[in-house]
Amino acid sequence: MSTEQKSEIVKIGISISPGVAICPAFVYRVLKYQDKRQDTQISDQEVTKQIKKLSFAISHAKATINMQRNRMIGKTKKYHLGIFEFQTYLLEDSSFIEKIKTAISEQKITAYQAVIEVTNDLAQKMKQTFEDIKDVGNLICSFLSDEETYLTSIPENKPFIFVSDILTPSIVSFLINSEVQGVITELGGKTSHAVILSESLRVPVVVNTPGITVEVQNEDIIGMDGDCGKIVVNPTPRRLKAFERLQKWHNRYTRRIQRDAHKQARTDDKYKIKIWANIELVSELDYVIDSGAEGIGLYRTEFLFLENPHKSPDINEQYEIYREVVTKMDGRPVTFRILDIGADKIPYFINGKKVDWAEEPNPALGYRGVRLLRGHRDEIILPQLKAILKASAYGPVKIMLPMVSLVEEAMDFKLLVEEAVKSLGKEAPRRKPPLGIMLETPSSVLLIDKFAKYMDFFSIGTNDLTQYVLAVDRNNAQVAYMWDHYHPAVLKLVSDSIVYARENKKLISICGEAAGDPYLAALFIGLGANILSISPAKVAELKHYIRQWNQQQLKEIAAEVINYQSAQEVRTFLKRKVKVGIL
C-alpha cells in the first residue's frame, strides 16, 4: 500500500433523505467568495469601469437564475420555485443595485468587494433569507471574478458525494443533471428552501454537520447513511466493509421491494389487497405508475385551482388535464375528489371572479368542502363535473365528494351529476362513473347505511376524521399532542365504516396518512379493508409487508385492539404484534 490511511472522521447530522452512498467527495464552499477579499482601493476612473462590470455581472446572474428555475420546473412543486422569483426580484431591485454602486463609488472598492459587503450586510440583517441572499451575492461575484466560474467545476460523468457549507437553490439545480450520489451540508434544516428542493434529487441528504468542508478534501472517500444521518470520512477498511454491506442491504431492500412492486399484494392466506396512490399534481403521474400503484384512490383536484390564485382552470383546461391523468393510468381507476377548499386551502378567485370569504371564527367547522360547493354550484362544481365526465370516456373514473355530513348533500350531488350528464348531451359518457363520498365526519360514518342508498362507494379520510372525532386541531400546538390516528375512537369509526359498507355491499377504501403507516395498514386489513390509497413513495414497501402478513392473524389482532382505551396502548400493542420487515 503506497498511500497512507487518512484518519477516520465520524459525524452525525440531520437526515433529510434516506439511502446509502459510498463515493469520493467533491467539496464546494459557497461562502468562499465571502472569505476572499479584494482590498485594493480603486481610482476614480476605475469606478466607472467597475460599475459597468457590475451591470454586466447582474444581467448574467439574472439569466443564470432563470436557467436554474427552468431546470427545476416539473421536478419540484411550483410553490418551491418562488425562491428563484425572490432572487430575480432582488437582482432587479434598484435600491439593491444602488447600494452596491454607492459602495463602489464612495468606498472606492471593486465591484466584487462591494457585492460581498452589501450582500453580507443584508444577509446579517435578514436572517430568514441568509442563504438566499448569499447565493445571489456569490452568483454575481462569479461573473466578476476571473477565477473558476460558479459551480462549473462539478464533476462530469463521474459519481460523487457533494459536500458543501450551505445548500442553495442554484446548487440543487446544477446537481440535478449530474451523477451526484449524496449531499452533505454544514448548515441547513428541514425547512430551508434548498433542502426541500434537494428531495427531488432522490439521493441521501444529510445536513447540519459543522466543519465538514474543512475536514474533508476532494476525492476523500465518504460513506453516508441517509437513514440515520451518519457520515464517515476516510473509513477504515473494516468500516468501509460495514458500509458496503449496508449499501448492499439497502440496494437489495429497494430492489427487493421494487421487484414485486407491480405484482398484486396478497397476504400469505391469499387475501387480496389493492394498493392505490394519492396524488395532487399531474407531474406525479410517472412516479405513481412506477410505484406499482393499481389505481388512484384520491386525486386532490384542489391543487389545480390553488396553483394560480388569479385564474382557476376553465372546463376545457380541466378536461385536458383530467384526460391526461385517465389516459396515462391506462385502464386503472382514477378517483377524482371534487374540489375540497375552505378551512386551510382557499383560492380567492374562481373563474376570474373574486370570491368573498367571510372571516370564520372556526373554519374547520365552517364553510368548506361540499358546503362551499353548494354556494358555488354553477361556477365550480358543474364545470368540474362536466370536465371529469368527459374525461371518463378514456378510462375508469370514480367521483367523490369531500366533507359530507348530511345525507341531503349526497342526494344533491347525485342530482347534480345527472344534470351535468344531461347538459353534456352527445359528449356525455356512455357509462356513468360510480359516485361516492369521503367519510371524514362522524355523522357520515354513523349514517353510512343511509348514505349507501345514494352512493356507490366510500373512502375514509383518516386525517379529518381524527380531527373531528377527537375535536382536536393538529395545527394548534397546545392540543396537537392529542391528535392521534391510533386513538381507539378513530379506529372504532374506521371499523364501523368497513362493517357497514360491507353490509350494504358497497366498496370502501381508506385514504389518508394512516393507511400509509404499516402498523395501521395491518390493522385496517384485519378489520376487513381491501383497498388502501397511500403516498406513491410507500406503495412498493407496503405491498412487500402485506405479502408477509396473514389476514386471519390480523383479524385476531384487530379484535384485540378494540379492547384498548388509549392511543398509546394501541400503538405499543401493534408494534409488538405486527411484523414490519423485509423478507
Add this chain to the structure above:
Amino acid sequence: MIKQNLEVVNTLGIHARPAALIVKTANNYNCSVFLEKDGIKVDAKSVLGVMMLAAPKGSSITAEISGDDEQQCLEALEEIFAQGFNED
C-alpha cells in the same frame, strides 16, 4: 389614498418567498404602495424594502396605497396576506 392594516398569518412570517409574492402583486398595479411597520416605511415594489420589515407571524403592517387602481391593489394584497402567502 387608502390606508389599511394587514396581518401576517403564516408561520414563517415574511421571508424570501412571501416577499417575492408581495412585490409581484404590488407590481401588477400602477398605484404607489408603501408598507409600514414599527416606524419603518418601505416601498412594496422593492423586494429589499419588503424584507427590511422583518415581519414575523402575528405582526401587523400598515399598507398605504395611492393611485387610480388603489382599491384593486389593496384587495389583491389583502388576499395574499389572508391566505398566508399560500404557505402553511
